[in-house]
Amino acid sequence: MTQATPLQQLIRLSGLVKSHLRLLAAGMICDATKQLITIGIGLLGVFLIYTAKEQSNASALLPIGGAILILALARGVCGYFGPYLNHIAAFQVLSDLRNQLYRKVDPLAPAIFISRRTGDLVSVAINNIEILELFFAHTLTQIVVAVLVPLIVLCGLLFIHPSLAGILLIFLIMTALIPTLAIRMNEKKGDHLRLFLANMGSFLIDSVQGIWEILAFGRGKDRLEAIIRMVLEYRKEQRSYVQVNACASASYAVLVSGGIVIVLVAATILTQNGEINPFYLPITVILSAGAFSATREVVEVSKQLSMTIAGAKRFFEIMDDIPVVQENGSPAVALSAVPEIEVSNVWFRYGESEPYVLKGVSFTIPSGCTAAIVGLTGAGKTTLTHLLMRFWDPEKGSIRIDGHDIRDLNLNYLRNTVSIVTQDIFLFNTSIRENIRVGKASATDQEVEQAARFARIHEFISGLPDGYETIVGERGIRLSGGERQRVAIARAILKNSPVLIMDEATSNLDTGTEMMIRDTIRELMKGKTVFMIAHRLSTVVHADTILVLNQGEIIEQGTHHELLQHDGLYASLIAAQEI
């Protein structure tokens, strides 16, 4: 879809309003009626002047004056409802688009973040969708009005004299070219500006998220200068964009006044030649002005249309993105309460041009057993957990739970079957209670507190002035690493799923706390099939089987004692940690 022309993008955008057509049609009728009433008031004004000239009796003017007053009121009503209905419809479309986008990001994540920055996605969700308001509220129905009203006017002029209609038609066609030219001339610029804005947003988000590092390394001044440079460059880019827009405005002004004057001159000549009644002279002016007035909003908005198209393009790019993991699973498959996991000849890399991270990995974790995976940093341990959760799929080989290929399971069901406690848990900027409740949305307050007790964090939370209602701050800044990790453990306790992944689950705990919650973790692991990753090898010695992963390959496998006897990489890692 990235290759689509502006017209194709606009047609695709128009397709998004299907379920709001009634509102838009009502808005369009109000807008068109308002334009026609304006012309009607002008015509009645002409009639009023002629009547005043011909009749000495003022009461003859009253019905015309009354009609003008009623039309003026009706114009006000249409002037209210037109924009109101168009905006209501537009905002409904925008909220649909945001919902569609959020729904789409879910299956695209986390792979999407390899190619896109968070700021980029935020920019699409906020700025790029917001700018589409211009199209839905100010362009779509106005295009219809800009065609319909001039057509009616042309019929009126045709009735007065065909040549007047011909002249106006030429000017209207030239006016219609302005939006097309403005879009064409600004197309690349619009893309560029949208991208620039997204990059600037990403840079700002990066700067805010990395504020600790920026302060710690004294890079605040550099960052500020970079931001100022970006803002200046953006201003420069905007200037050339605005130049095209100014040309469009100027051309429109020339065409409108030129069109009206030439129609008037032609009408005057026709009057002098006796081909039309002089009564029609002011009417031709009112009709021509009315026709141009109906096109004004489209021409005005068209100056921004290239930005709108660029926004649409970026939105559609995400909507057309194909998730790396496809949902094929049937919800009918039911796994046992304590499933077996079988990883069979798994090959995986993060991209076609990337090296393999896992190379023919095979192992089985029998039902209710614990497999620990150890290895040097970057060996591919976390990647294995990603495959187990189906954040990615293996390129070759398979992962089976209870004999079912996980690609055949319903994604939600699979992810509900697996709990994960990771080394870098994400906490939402809400209360501790809600953060624990992430493990089970329907958990009662008692269940949340019970889980916190098991995770040895209840006492700490109760000691806080706001207890469980304490807001943890952005990314849980209010809590220490160890406290965050215990919240993660509480979540997993609450989720209580049959498969448990512990990825450095106790790495942030001091030895004292780790000892304290060791029993809890054992309790948590009981009756579950567990996959455990640990650098601190003291935590894996009791595992039923230990897998040693080296550069994506399993090079040793056995119990702690077996591996010590084998005297390979595991034994050397143990020796290194005992030093």
Ligand SMILES: Nc1ncnc2c1ncn2[C@@H]1O[C@H](COP(=O)(O)OP(=O)(O)OP(=O)(O)O)[C@@H](O)[C@H]1O
């Ligand atoms: N999203 C990603 N995109 C591209 N490469 C990635 C991605 N995630 C990890 N990698 C690469 O895959 C390799 C394995 O990473 P992984 O995180 O699985 O290792 P690990 O054994 O868990 O390391 P550690 O013990 O340091 O956590 C690394 O070389 C890493 O650079």
